[in-house]
Amino acid sequence: MLSQYAFIGIFAVIAFALPVIGLVLSWLIRPKKSNPAKTTTYECGMETIGDTWVQFKAQYYLYALIFVVFDVEAIFVFPWAVAYNKLGLYALVEMALFIAILLGGLLYAWRKKALEWH
Amino acid sequence: MQQAIFIILALLTLGAALMTVITRNLLRAALWLVATFFGIAAIFILLRAEFLAVAQILVYVGAISTLIIFAIMLSRGIMDPDQVRFNGQWGVVGGFAALLFVVLAVIVTRVPWPAAAGGAPVGDAPADAIARLGAAFVGPYAIPFEVASVLLVVAMIGAIIIARERE
Amino acid sequence: MDYLRNFFVNLARSWTAWIGGFLPDWGVNLVNYLVVGIILVLMPVIATLTLTWMERKVIGRIQNRIGPNRVGPWGIFQAFADAVKMLIKEDIVPSGADKPVFNLAPILIAGAAALLWAVVPFGRGMIGQNLNIGALYVVAVGSITTIAVIMAGWSSNNKFALLGAFRVVAQLLSYEIPMVLSIATVVLVTGTMRMGDIVERQVAPFIVVLPVAFITYLLAAAAETGRAPFDLLEADSEIVAGYFVEYSGLKFGWFYIAEYGNLFAIAAITTTLFLGGWRGPFVSVAPALGPFYFVIKSVAVIFVLMWIRGTWPRFRIDQMLAFAWKVLVPASLANLLWSAIVLQIGRQPEQLGPTIVQMILLLVGNVAILAVTGLLLGRAARRYAAQHGWAGA
Numbered sequence: 001m002l003s004q005y006a007f008i009g010i011f012a013v014i015a016f017a018l019p020v021i022g023l024v025l026s027w028l029i030r031p032k033k034s035n036p037a038k039t040t041t042y043e044c045g046m047e048t049i050g051d052t053w054v055q056f057k058a059q060y061y062l063y064a065l066i067f068v069v070f071d072v073e074a075i076f077v078f079p080w081a082v083a084y085n086k087l088g089l090y091a092l093v094e095m096a097l098f099i100a101i102l103l104g105g106l107l108y109a110w111r112k113k114a115l116e117w118h
Numbered sequence: 119m120q121q122a123i124f125i126i127l128a129l130l131t132l133g134a135a136l137m138t139v140i141t142r143n144l145l146r147a148a149l150w151l152v153a154t155f156f157g158i159a160a161i162f163i164l165l166r167a168e169f170l171a172v173a174q175i176l177v178y179v180g181a182i183s184t185l186i187i188f189a190i191m192l193s194r195g196i197m198d199p200d201q202v203r204f205n206g207q208w209g210v211v212g213g214f215a216a217l218l219f220v221v222l223a224v225i226v227t228r229v230p231w232p233a234a235a236g237g238a239p240v241g242d243a244p245a246d247a248i249a250r251l252g253a254a255f256v257g258p259y260a261i262p263f264e265v266a267s268v269l270l271v272v273a274m275i276g277a278i279i280i281a282r283e284r285e
Numbered sequence: 286m287d288y289l290r291n292f293f294v295n296l297a298r299s300w301t302a303w304i305g306g307f308l309p310d311w312g313v314n315l316v317n318y319l320v321v322g323i324i325l326v327l328m329p330v331i332a333t334l335t336l337t338w339m340e341r342k343v344i345g346r347i348q349n350r351i352g353p354n355r356v357g358p359w360g361i362f363q364a365f366a367d368a369v370k371m372l373i374k375e376d377i378v379p380s381g382a383d384k385p386v387f388n389l390a391p392i393l394i395a396g397a398a399a400l401l402w403a404v405v406p407f408g409r410g411m412i413g414q415n416l417n418i419g420a421l422y423v424v425a426v427g428s429i430t431t432i433a434v435i436m437a438g439w440s441s442n443n444k445f446a447l448l449g450a451f452r453v454v455a456q457l458l459s460y461e462i463p464m465v466l467s468i469a470t471v472v473l474v475t476g477t478m479r480m481g482d483i484v485e486r487q488v489a490p491f492i493v494v495l496p497v498a499f500i501t502y503l504l505a506a507a508a509e510t511g512r513a514p515f516d517l518l519e520a521d522s523e524i525v526a527g528y529f530v531e532y533s534g535l536k537f538g539w540f541y542i543a544e545y546g547n548l549f550a551i552a553a554i555t556t557t558l559f560l561g562g563w564r565g566p567f568v569s570v571a572p573a574l575g576p577f578y579f580v581i582k583s584v585a586v587i588f589v590l591m592w593i594r595g596t597w598p599r600f601r602i603d604q605m606l607a608f609a610w611k612v613l614v615p616a617s618l619a620n621l622l623w624s625a626i627v628l629q630i631g632r633q634p635e636q637l638g639p640t641i642v643q644m645i646l647l648l649v650g651n652v653a654i655l656a657v658t659g660l661l662l663g664r665a666a667r668r669y670a671a672q673h674g675w676a677g678a
Contacts, residue, residue, distance in 0.1 A: 001168065001417070002163075002164075002166070003314070004416055005163050005168070005414075007318045007321070007403070007413065007414050008403055010315075010318045010319065010322055011318070011321075011322040011325065011326070011400065011403050011413065012396070014319070014323060014326050014399075015322075015326050015395075015397075015399035015400050016392055016393070016396035018326050018395070018396075019391060019392040019395040019396060019539050020392055022372075022535055022538075022539070023388075023391075023392070023535055023539075025372065026371075026372045026374075026376070026534060027376070029372065030372070030373050030374060030375055030376060030534060030535075032375065032376075033375065034375075038377050039379050039380040040379070040380065041379050041380070041381065041442060041443050058192060058281050059281075060191070060455060061185070061188045061192055061277075061281070062277060062281045063188075063459070064181070064185040064188045064458060065185060065273070065274065065277045066277075066610075067181055067184075067185075067458040067459070067461070067462065068177070068182060068185055069270045069271070069274045070462045070614070071176060071177055071180065071181045071461070071465070072177055072181075072266075072270055073267070074462065074466060075173045075176060075177060076255065076263070076266070077466075077469045078169075078420075078421060078469060078472060078478065079169065079248050079251040080255055080256060081469050081472040081476075082248050082249045082252050082472060082476060082478060083249040083250070083251075083252030083253045083256075084476065084625065084628060085476040085628070085632075085636065086253070087252075087253060087256060089629060090256060090260075091253075091256045092625050092626065092629055094255075094256045094260055094263065095256065095622075096625075097264060097267075098263065098264060098267045099618055099622065101264070101267040101268055101271055102267055102270060102271060103615075103618065104271060105270070105271035105274045105275065106610070106615075108271075108274075108275055108278070109274060109610075110610075110611065112278050112282065114278045114281070115607060115610045115611060116603065116607070143383075145439055146383070146386065149386065149432070149436065168416070169417075169418055169421075172418045172421045172422060172425045173421075175425040175428060176421065176425050176428060179425075179428045179429070179432065180424075180425070180431060180461070181428075181458075183432065184431060184432075184454060184458065188454075247417075248417060248418070
């Protein structure tokens with residue numbers, strides 16, 4: 001098993017090295033004539049007004065939180081799915097209960113309009 | 119060889135964790151935290167816990183860190199360099215952190231871990247390790263498994279109520 | 286002739302035997318890992334060089350144009366010309382950008398696009414590594430993309446980029462759940478997360494057994510890669526190009542390569558999970574045919590995605606997120622539960638993959654889910670139209 005991940009490790013090094021090599025190559029041959037006008041923020045030619053890092057709305061946070069809940073749920077489903085062939089009816093009942101509780105949560109979020117985008 | 123890889127990974131993970139704490143820029147700190155999560159996932163793989171490693175990446179890198187970044191974007195004056203770094207409670211929090219460290223250190227050193235007791239290096243994980251984990255979810259650990267589901271829903275409902283109140 | 290029948294595996298064996306003659310065992314492993322790694326890492330680049338041409342031609346035909354036809358015969362060298370252009374373009378970093386993060390983002394996103402290929406089975410025994418967690422590995426690698434997108438959008442110091450990045454992330458998060466659930470359904474039916482074994486146990490392609498999972502996966506994957514009609518993250522008419530608006534030269538190029546690498550990768554994963562991967566006629570006689578079937582099926586999936594892009598208008602963000610949570614998630618959960626019920630019926634000990642009876646029951650349930658979903662969607666659409674006073678909608 002560890003030798004499999006040795007490959008993944010080596011592969012990751014190669015995968016992240018390739019873009020770096022490309023960027024170095026392009027750095028060697030590309031022109032470098034910068035001026036202040038070129039490096040202005042691109043906003044269709046308008047002067048930028050105010051800070052870029054504005055305060056975002058709570059909606060995003062709520063979305064991410066609902067996502068975390070369902071992501072953890074999905075993680076639980078996978079080992080169960082792999083083992084399922086060797087398990088009896090109780091495995092089905094327990095997973096149905098697990099999913100039903102979470103579906104209740106989804107229904108609540110739906111009813112409270114937490115899934116709407118304002 | 120494994121020992122050497124472990125030491126390198128541990129140092130990288132700790133380094134990233136340290137950067138998380140001392141970086142002034144909040145978003146960069148969050149990115150260092152992501153690097154820490156990856157380091158921990160790699161250490162899980164070294165311990166032959168591949169499912170835990172992939173769960174670590176999915177939940178912590180994919181979900182929790184996005185949640186943290188969204189939380190950062192929600193706060194006011196995020197990019198203001200003049201923000202104070204400590205509030206009045208740093209002493210209390212520091213105390214609790216030290217206490218947690220002591221408790222964890224005691225647990226790690228005192229508990230007779232099965233792997234350590236054998237003395238010999240642990241072999242490969244069984245081929246059906248993930249299936250066994252799944253069987254354990256619905257077998258001996260059925261109650262914690264269902265409670266986890268309730269906990270997840272409670273967290274979600276709580277967040278929705280708080281977010282509703284703000285509007 | 287016998288050698289040709291399983292050409293790719295035999296070639297690998299001869300190669301290993303040859304270098305084994307003068308290298309120690311660990312050296313052979315290392316060299317093989319490097320060779321396989323380099324081949325796989327080039328997949329996104331190959332995808333970009335071929336698929337950009339294909340996409341322009343396909344979209345061109347759909348829009349009643351010819352598409353590129355100047356550089357080389359039928360314009361096939363257009364992509365190479367573009368590659369050279371990207372390489373020699375000046376690199377502009379906007380003032381006020383967070384430079385290290387700005388430079389790291391394209392590297393991460395391109396690397397992640399390549400990493401996906403480590404678990405894709407091109408043929409029997411032709412897979413980077415048949416990981417025990419292969420199906421989840423694919424999703425986990427995708428989360429690197431999320432981080433890279435946030436990094437790019439935030440470090441550019443540009444409002445369009447930041448807004449684009451946040452739209453992307455909201456979209457990626459919403460569509461990851463139905464995607465993971467549809468993969469879970471396949472894992473449940475096959476009883477394994479190993480990508481190679483999923484193909485081995487796919488007696489009939491799962492597209493005809495689990496159409497709900499297939500449709501969910503394809504739509505979610507299209508959304509995850511920001512393909513039309515889910516392309517509002519780079520909606521040119523609204524926020525210019527989204528999170529990578531400030532990138533130029535090869536840094537922009539890596540985003541582009543990652544986009545097409547991901548397109549090819551999701552087509553390959555769709556093929557593996559739902560189209561029977563490298564399976565096809567005569568493949569048991571001549572396993573060397575496997576990779577060809579695999580590529581043909583993948584290109585067919587890509588063509589469907591391009592067709593969708595050329596035909597459908599863009600979703601609004603609220604419609605898109607609602608579609609994920611209110612349609613795809615309930616449908617795929619229902620599908621998962623139905624599959625679990627069916628697998629309890631008429632089960633043989635030590636069975637690998639579903640039996641014929643189970644497959645028929647699965648298909649019946651899937652068609653029912655599709656019908657109910659369609660019915661509810663139609664009713665919701667009529668209600669919406671009535672609320673807004675539209676007639677005949």
